[in-house]
Amino acid sequence: MNVSVVGAGKMGLPIAVWMASRGASVWACDKSPRVVAAIEAGRPEIDEPGVVELLGAVLRAGRLRATTDTAAAVAQSDVVIVIAPAVLTEGREADLSNLEDASRDIARGAGAGTMVVYETTVPVGTTRQRLVPILASGGLEPGDELSVAYSPERVKSRFVMRHLDETPKIVGGLDERAAARAAALYSDYLGAPVIDVETLEAAEFVKLAGMIYRDVNIALANQLAGYAEASGLDSAGLFEAANTDGECALLSPGIGVGGHCTPVYPHFLIRDAERRRIDASLVSGSRRVNDEQPERLAMRLKRALGGLEGVRVGILGFGFRPDVKEHICSPTFQLDAALRARGADVRVHDPLFGEAELERHRLTPWDLESPTWKPQALVLATGHSAYRDLDLGALRDGGLRAVLDGRRFWEPEAIEDLGLEYIAPGRADAVLGQRSGAEPLSAVPTRPAG
8 A cells, every 4th residue: 555644743644654564655745844854864853652763663664755745645645644734713714725735736646546535623514615626626536536535633642653553533435435445544554443434524523523522521620610719619629529420520620721622623613603603602612711711810820919010920831731842722822921911020931842942932931940030929831740849949938929730730738838829720719618637539530631
């Protein structure tokens, strides 16, 4: 099998090297010469465990090559897998330009019998209505001469190689034959279980539904957390207790939702629902709750300190997930803006990002060892393992007064024993009815929101 993977980034390259390791002859296609050169050198720009080792093996075996000439690679391929990113415009519409450009390249190179499979998350109807006509512009008839299928990527950064052959692949086709061909491809060259949902639209819907489910459940946790705070309660132990009935699976509240997926894909449905005049208020309301969470917690910090004007605030974490160097839609952007808007002197630290990288994103870097800038307030935005043993006592001696633990990362009692104010989502500033010396509630752990 000759395969072209179009979009050799954090999801595309793992698929390319995996299929090459299972016997396919693979082209990794990307429009960036820098990305292509890094792949050919065996030093890809993505930080995904297992990829570098497998890439080296398939390069040595001559089973994978990289190129910027997608049309030429497609001309030599039986199958084309497209995983170019879809993002949001400023108006929160789906920006499909990367997929459309890739489809034009494919149309120029595809021959009769080629199968094209899209993996990028898109609004329902996109593949049939927007992408198939572009493929047809090359002169081949979709269905008869060109098989088209959709199979959304469903794995998570830092766990891709662990789950590629475990997570079921959802497939749908332009016709029955295309769906069957896609199912056979993934069964043979990923080794993953396959669920054929028949149509392109059905497969597109499955991915959107899964991402929206997560966003809505995070919003529920965040909104319940706010209610617990106002009620003088600590939601952590109470969520654990609620989760013991076998019907409830509350997530943990947090300081905001980041990433390429959860903050983005619900808007695909929201905008389409508006055009169709369909009620999507639960989805849009959940997105609003999660978007407002950084601002809401910044306000709690302001109230705790009696104001933020001139207060030195250190934010810990820029990546949106612990120990992962990915910053797309990071809540730190909103936290930084909210705190600065109230007059705070804000600086950001992340062990995975250099000072120049933070500055490129208009953030002011913070060196934890700085003898001249000491925070009066600390905001934990990302639970990097490097922060687990942070010397909060030394920071207190340098003037630290309050800790906003946005991920419930540290033990509240340990911080309060240092004489510091502890603030966290879902925990009232003064928990009512808490017995002196009582052990914290612990039962079935809540699942982290991300």
